[in-house]
Amino acid sequence: EAQVTQNPRYLITVTGKKLTVTCSQNMNHEYMSWYRQDPGLGLRQIYYSMNVEVTDKGDVPEGYKVSRKEKRNFPLILESPSPNQTSLYFCASSLFSKAATDDGYTFGSGTRLTVV
Amino acid sequence: SQQGEEDPQALSIQEGENATMNCSYKTSINNLQWYRQNSGRGLVHLILIRSNEREKHSGRLRVTLDTSKKSSSLLITASRAADTASYFCATDTSGTYKYIFGTGTRLKVLA
Numbered sequence: 001e002a003q004v005t006q007n008p009r010y011l012i013t014v015t016g017k018k019l020t021v022t023c024s025q026n027m028n029h030e031y032m033s034w035y036r037q038d039p040g041l042g043l044r045q046i047y048y049s050m051n052v053e054v055t056d057k058g059d060v061p062e063g064y065k066v067s068r069k070e071k072r073n074f075p076l077i078l079e080s081p082s083p084n085q086t087s088l089y090f091c092a093s094s095l096f097s098k099a100a101t102d103d104g105y106t107f108g109s110g111t112r113l114t115v116v
Numbered sequence: 117s118q119q120g121e122e123d124p125q126a127l128s129i130q131e132g133e134n135a136t137m138n139c140s141y142k143t144s145i146n147n148l149q150w151y152r153q154n155s156g157r158g159l160v161h162l163i164l165i166r167s168n169e170r171e172k173h174s175g176r177l178r179v180t181l182d183t184s185k186k187s188s189s190l191l192i193t194a195s196r197a198a199d200t201a202s203y204f205c206a207t208d209t210s211g212t213y214k215y216i217f218g219t220g221t222r223l224k225v226l227a
Binding site: 004033035040041042043044045048058059088090092102103104105106107108109110112 | 149151156157158159160161163164204206214215216217218219220
């Protein structure tokens with residue numbers, strides 16, 4: 001089944017303790033992206049990647065890191081999490097960054113992160 | 117910054133009625149997409165309309181795009197209780213590789 005898999009689904013952590021949220025897709029998509037969703041603010045893009053070893057900042061990159069060593073994986077790293085990073089996080093992928101097909105993004109199921 | 121702004125923020129209708137939601141954006145786009153999200157779950161892609169298209173249909177969905185007004189509308193005909201969800205527009209801004217989502221319209225369809 002074609003899908004984007006995020007882990008973990010839920011995570012409670014303490015301020016300053018480094019964490020990684022994994023994202024993997026099995027569709028051979030070039031483009032992958034991370035979003036955070038907060039009430040009243042919609043989805044905001046954190047980082048995106050157009051292909052292996054090519055990443056760029058979205059609108060809210062502060063406090064996050066990413067890497068794209070393999071095409072299928074795009075982990076999100078919080079080196080020193082803070083309470084304002086408490087949010088619902090989504091990973092998404094697509095075939096082309098400018099959606100040359102009609103398929104759009106495929107989203108993961110989300111990771112609900114709480115930083116205390 | 118938010119590129120897309122949906123209107124209304126919330127909409128409540130009876131089953132069988134049509135639901136219309138609108139999206140406005142600020143800059144030139146390559147395409148505009150609509151997504152559905154059921155309560156805290158991942159978004160599901162509904163339909164994509166390119167900047168050179170004016171209208172597109174998919175099942176009970178009809179999307180229009182007016183690039184002169186920088187706006188799009190999503191019409192769901194003959195709505196069902198299962199259509200209850202939040203709907204987001206997303207734009208792929210010309211000259212960038214960013215997809216920007218709006219804040220969404222919460223649709224409630226009453227049985």
